[in-house]
Amino acid sequence: MPKVLTAVAWPYANGPRHLGHVAGFGVPSDVFARFMRMSGSEVLMVSGSDEHGTPILVLADKAGVPAREFVDVNHAIIAHELADLGCSYDLYTRTTTANHYAVVQELFQRNLDNGYFVVARQQVALDPATGRTLPDRYIEGTCPICGYAEARGDQCDNCGNQLEPSDLVDPRSKIDGATPQFGETDHFFLDLPALADALRDYLEEREATGTWRPNVIKFSLNILDDIKPRAMTRDIDWGIPLPGDLATQYPTKRLYVWFDAVIGYLSASIEWARRQGDEQRWREWWNDPDALSYYFMGKDNITFHSQIWPAELLGYMGRGSRGGTPGVYGDLNLPTEVVSSEYLTMESKQFSSSRGHVISVRDVLTRYQPDALRYFICAAGPETSDADFTWRDFVQRTNSELVAGWGNLVNRAATMIHKSFGEIPPRGPLAPEDEEVLAAVAVGFDTVGDLLRRSRLRQATAEAMRGVGEVNAYVSRTEPFKLKGDDQRERLGTILNVLAQCVLDCNTLLSPMLPHSSSAVHRVMGGTGDFQPLPRVDTVDDLDGGAAYPIITGDYAATPTWGRHDVVVGAPVAKPSPVFVKLDESVIADELARLEG
Secondary structure (H helix, E strand, O other), X not given: OOOEEEEEOOOEOOOOOEHHHHHHHHHHHHHHHHHHHHXXXXXXXXXXXXXXXXXXXXXXXXXXOOHHXXXXXXXHHHHHHHHHHOOOXXXXXXXXXXXXXXXXXXXXXXXXXXXXXXXXXXXXXXXXXXXXXXXXXXXXXXXXXXXXXXXXXXXXXXXXXXXXHHXXXXXXXXXXXXXXXXXXEEEEEEOHHHHHHHHHHHHHHHHHHOOOOHHHHHHHHHHHHHOXXXXXXXXXXXXXXXXXXXXXXXXXXXXXXXXXXXXXXXXXXXXXXXXXXXOOOOHHHHOOOXXXXXXXXXXXXXXXXXXXXXXXXXXXXXXOOOOXXXXXXXXXXXXXXXXXXXXXXXXXXXXXOOOOEOOEHHHHHHXXXXXXXXXXHHHHOOOOOOEEEOHXXXXXXXXXXXXXXXHHHHHHHHHHHHHHOOEOOOOOOOOHHHHHHHHHHHOHHHHHHHHHHOOOHHHHXXXXXXXXXXXXXXXXXXXXXXXXXXXXXXXXXXXXXXXXXXXHHHHHHHOOOOHHHHHHHHHHOOOOOOOXXXXXXXXEXXXXXXXXEEEEEOOOOOOOOOOOOOOOOOOEXXXXXXXXXXXXXXXXXXXXXXXXX
8 A cells, every 4th residue: 555645734823723724724634644554554643833924923012022932832732722623644744843844944055056946136025014025915905817806915816816916906905905015025936837747747647647626737737838936035023034044144034934834744754753663764755756735725735735845845856947956855746636625605705803803723622522513524625626614514514423323323323232232233034125235335334445545524414324324224124123022032132232233343434534523432332442533732942952842742653444343242231321422502692793703
């Protein structure tokens, strides 16, 4: 089995995450990673907190604390949120580590040495109050090409064209609404035109596989038509300095936050290997051409993952029109697939922290079961089109699907087994209806597995729940609760054995989506320990002498295999407690009131 890198978008450390964030990158990536581990692949799942850039400085100033203190607090919050959600990172780290600085500077220097960075004058947008460079994404205005009124300073989400802040009509700062001032300065530009042919070859090769979501590959190829050099430095005092003597020559310049953030996938892999005591092990995922890499994010980050990051890698390896040679990291794998989700709205409006139209992941996890949120995202998330989160839909799906469908099946099965035998009974001769339900559930290992391998979560969840429906129908047809006499005891035992097997099979099918409850179901049906391993948050020292910080990590060696696990005859089954919590309809009004308040 090829090794699989699951590269998850780096959350920006400007505050706690909201549901829109984890619907795009958090849950989809974890479901995929868990399934691939179950399928026998050796998975390396990495990410971390993205902590540089002007927005951090602006928010830290408002909070009256240094930028480093500000990101320390938010990094810890985000790490605990994602761990509590069950995201099974091998390493969730941060971009303020000395390790990350060194890896970023290496990629910059080799791109420069290979000729893919050029110094040029650029008109830049400055905050009139502080004089700091405003990040492109913090400037809005009207697109000069299509007239879209909310285009950003780096691209227009309406027509997809790349822009500069100075291109916008009536530009304004998203921070305070002020009209930015424009000045000129030297910057280091990544020479994307010199890498365009190599980028096109790469993207067309990926297009030919037919595996990328159509919106992602189409957008990625379209932006090559008007590709321009892109500035990768900023005049700011918070970020990664230029390497070596360049830091002295350009003391005010820092590397663009988006240049450094995408390199985090590589630096986190290197940090993980160092923490394992095998400093070169990361190469198994990055230098082996047979290894696979899947990048998970929301659609607003496609440009940086299908163009900027591959361009940085191609330039590092010397594969553009200017040639060159790879640096110390050697030939690095380009993304196998960029798995981009669409937007999740909330009660028909965009999530907006500034307007208070938001619900944080922490709020949901405090009040509701994590698997209830994971189920909603898997069953109704913004996979290939925008989706809307409503409290009514959340309550309805939790109650009618998780509680009344899956949870009720588990409870009925365990109750009947406990009451009639107290343990998993042996199986006698199978009737046609027994064989039919076993086969109907077993086929899910192929259908659901194929869908999860292609990150089709909505279809995979529906197919797994179809299996749950088949088993519930089997109980209704066989009516084991009516089999009372001694002469019917063997038949009763057979039905309940088959039922237990089907419940365990459905649990395996649903476990990548519902890791917390899968362990509960496993124990209800006589199992011991956890079925799906969960992550943990550890506090570790910086490997290169910096301050300690929290990471997400875990031991996932006990991940179950994908396929049927035979029931253990004689395993004790106690009187069950409900796995899922039914929600009162009052939740809807209560949550809407919180939102409006």
